[in-house]
Amino acid sequence: MKSSGNTVLITGGGSGIGLAIAKKFLENENTIIITGRNLSKLEKAQADNPGLHIAQGDVTDVSSIKALVERTQDEFGGIDILINNAGIFHMFDVADEDFPFEKQELEIDIDFAGPMRMVHYFMPQLKQKQESAIVNVSSGLAFVPFAMAPVYSATKAGIHSWTKGLRRQLQSTNIHVFELMPPVVDTDMVAELKDFPKLSPQKLVDGFWKGFTKNQYEITPGQSSQLKLMSRLAPGFIFKALNKQDLPEVK
Ligand SMILES: NC(=O)c1ccc[n+]([C@@H]2O[C@H](COP(=O)([O-])OP(=O)(O)OC[C@H]3O[C@@H](n4cnc5c(N)ncnc54)[C@H](OP(=O)(O)O)[C@@H]3O)[C@@H](O)[C@H]2O)c1
Numbered sequence: 001m002k003s004s005g006n007t008v009l010i011t012g013g014g015s016g017i018g019l020a021i022a023k024k025f026l027e028n029e030n031t032i033i034i035t036g037r038n039l040s041k042l043e044k045a046q047a048d049n050p051g052l053h054i055a056q057g058d059v060t061d062v063s064s065i066k067a068l069v070e071r072t073q074d075e076f077g078g079i080d081i082l083i084n085n086a087g088i089f090h091m092f093d094v095a096d097e098d099f100p101f102e103k104q105e106l107e108i109d110i111d112f113a114g115p116m117r118m119v120h121y122f123m124p125q126l127k128q129k130q131e132s133a134i135v136n137v138s139s140g141l142a143f144v145p146f147a148m149a150p151v152y153s154a155t156k157a158g159i160h161s162w163t164k165g166l167r168r169q170l171q172s173t174n175i176h177v178f179e180l181m182p183p184v185v186d187t188d189m190v191a192e193l194k195d196f197p198k199l200s201p202q203k204l205v206d207g208f209w210k211g212f213t214k215n216q217y218e219i220t221p222g223q224s225s226q227l228k229l230m231s232r233l234a235p236g237f238i239f240k241a242l243n244k245q246d247l248p249e250v251k
Contacts, residue, residue, distance in 0.1 A: 001133045001176050003213045004029040007076045009068075011059050011118060012086030014041040016187030017137065019049075020201035021083060024209055026051055031076060035059075035068065036086070059086045059114030060106070065121045078125035084115035085137040089189050091148040104151045111155035116162065126175050133176040135212070136163045140183045140224030143231040147243045167217060176215060180208050183223035195245060197223075 008025045012018045013034025022032045026049060035057040036042050042054035055071065057064045072079050088110050092099040115136050126132040142160035145153035160179065167177035184190055186198035199222045207221030220228050230238035 001081075001178075001212060001215060002131065003209075006080040007031045007033070007072070007078070008081040008083065009033045009035070009072060009079045009122070010083040010085055011035050011057075011114070013052075013083075014038065014045045014054075016189060017182060017185055017201055017204060018083070018085040019045055020205045021085065021208065022052060023049060024205045025081075030081075033072065033076070033079070059084075059118060060109045062117065062121070065117060069121050069125065073125060078128055079122065080126075080129050080131070081133045081135065082118060082122050082126065083135040083137065084118055085135075086114055087111045087137070087189070089149060089152050091192065094150060107151045108155055111152065112158050115159060119166070127173070129174060131174050131176070133178060134166065135178040135180055137180045137182065138163065140181050140220065140227040142181060143224070143227045144235075144238050144242050148245065177217060178212060179218050180211075181218065181220045181224045181228075183221065183227070199223075 006025070008022075008030050010018045010022050010032065013022045013032070014036040018034065022034050022045070025032050031053070032051070033053040033055055034042060034045060035055050037056065037058050039054075039056045042056065046052045046054050055068055057068050059065070088107055090103055090107055092103075119134060126134065136159055138159040139153075139156040141149070141153045142156040145157070160181070163177060163179045170177055182199070182204050184193060184196040184198045185204050186200055190196075190198070204221050208219055210216075211219035227238065227242075
């Protein structure tokens, strides 16, 4: 996939991994639009990174996605690259009936159905370009579930499976299908996770960029490549190793 001259839409691009990816594309002379629910977060990202375009939007809300499709078509002639990065992460005890089921449903709606919704509504724009791409940000946990975050792990395993199907279906089209599978990365999302080494967003993006520019479709930076290998060679061992900790204290 070419690395410059694209119009790139990044969901959840106002912070963390999405913002680090946005900066990389910006450095490489692309047009970037970042989305998110919190407008002030997007405005801060824009003030810190002149040139970024922002659009308040929610991947669970079809009317907000349709408005984004219309705006990107009118203002930029459509997008070339869709990066499905928006996500939330809940650690909870499944035995605690006070943990609201609505939070689990929202996790599924954002992390699992969100990318599907975006692909559905942006497909006409992606098809109209000579070369375009979808990048789904899943997780190394797609290979080995993390028991403390059971719904999250399941959504990422689901995204991994869906991405493989999507790639196969679109293989003879103009649309490349990538999957970025980060290990633990130092962002607000995982601030509560104390016992794991964390990759910096910058290092993650260096790994992403190498794979992306070489059309390496499944990108597994840092410990995600070990999770992938071990999930095949010794699945029981790696599951136990990842899940040694006690469950978090229920709040
Ligand atoms: N950090 C890690 O260790 C790690 C590891 C593996 C995979 N990942 C994945 O990497 C992606 C980015 O996470 P991150 O670590 O960079 O966390 P982050 O800093 O919390 O970023 C997540 C972004 O998603 C946005 N978002 C959440 N719900 C949204 C919605 N409904 N519609 C649109 N935007 C929404 C958030 O902004 P608003 O709240 O303003 O909407 C936020 O900017 C996620 O898919 C995550 O699962 C992260």
